[in-house]
Amino acid sequence: KNEVEQSPQNLTAQExxxxxxxxxxxxxxxxxxxxQQHPGGGIVSLFMLSSGKKKHGRLIATINIxxxxxxxxxxxxxxxxxxxxxxxxxxxxxxxLTFGEGxxxxxxx
Amino acid sequence: xxxxxxxxxxxxxxxxNKKSLKCEQHMGHRAMYWYKQKAKKPPELMFVYSxxxxxxxxxxxxxxxxxxxxSSLLNLHLHALQPEDSALYLCASSPAGWGHYGYTFGSGTxxxxx
Numbered sequence: 473k474n475e476v477e478q479s480p481q482n483l484t485a486q487e488x489x490x491x492x493x494x495x496x497x498x499x500x501x502x503x504x505x506x507x508q509q510h511p512g513g514g515i516v517s518l519f520m521l522s523s524g525k526k527k528h529g530r531l532i533a534t535i536n537i538x539x540x541x542x543x544x545x546x547x548x549x550x551x552x553x554x555x556x557x558x559x560x561x562x563x564x565x566x567x568x569l570t571f572g573e574g575x576x577x578x579x580x581x
Numbered sequence: 582x583x584x585x586x587x588x589x590x591x592x593x594x595x596x597x598n599k600k601s602l603k604c605e606q607h608m609g610h611r612a613m614y615w616y617k618q619k620a621k622k623p624p625e626l627m628f629v630y631s632x633x634x635x636x637x638x639x640x641x642x643x644x645x646x647x648x649x650x651x652s653s654l655l656n657l658h659l660h661a662l663q664p665e666d667s668a669l670y671l672c673a674s675s676p677a678g679w680g681h682y683g684y685t686f687g688s689g690t691x692x693x694x695x
Contacts (some may be wrong), residue, residue, distance in 0.1 A: 488634075503681070505684070505688075512688065513669045513671075513688060513689040513691060514686060514687065514688035514689055515624075515671060515673075515686035515689075516686070517683050517684050517685065517686065520682075520683045537635070551676075558623060560623075568626060568629075569624075569626070569684075571623030571624060572623065573622075573623060576624055
């Protein structure tokens with residue numbers, strides 16, 4: 473069992489749909505990161521969470537520390553949201569991210 | 582400047598070549614990282630530099646040699662690579678060795694070893 477597990481692995485949605493990607497982790501963390509990777513390869517850091525909820529535009533990230541679970545939500549999805557979304561847990565000793573396998577999101581027009 | 586710049590974007594090299602990947606940031610970050618990413622897999626940590634000193638080496642083969650000449654620059658020297666080393670090499674930085682303020686990633690160098 474991976475220390476960080478994401479679901480689903482693949483997700484196809486129609487433009488405008490509400491999307492949820494889930495992440496569960498089994499390690500102690502100091503922070504939980506959500507990252508976005510487009511086909512070109514570069515990674516963009518979307519959120520860093522240690523508690524509660526954060527919102528940026530149409531993106532919302534939540535974390536439940538007791539349940540060791542985080543979710544990334546995308547409201548009013550758009551084809552430009554198509555990318556791989558990666559959850560990464562930062563350990564308590566720092567400097568090391570444990571990555572989930574990623575969720576490939578495709579939003580069709 | 583809020584970017585991590587990696588050069589070159591693409592590199593094709595033979596197994597006997599010596600080449601270098603370069604990563605630069607001017608955000609004052611004091612921790613810098615090299616990751617290797619194979620297709621459809623998450624990144625794997627290779628090296629971490631903290632305050633210009635190597636703090637983590639994830640048992641990477643010696644054909645990969647990192648160098649941090651100053652706080653803004655990180656190099657990865659490549660020598661006698663194998664075809665299985667073909668991958669996307671990502672550089673990242675963070676304000677301190679903990680990454681508690683978030684990471685900034687570069688766009689990567691796509692390396693092909695022939």
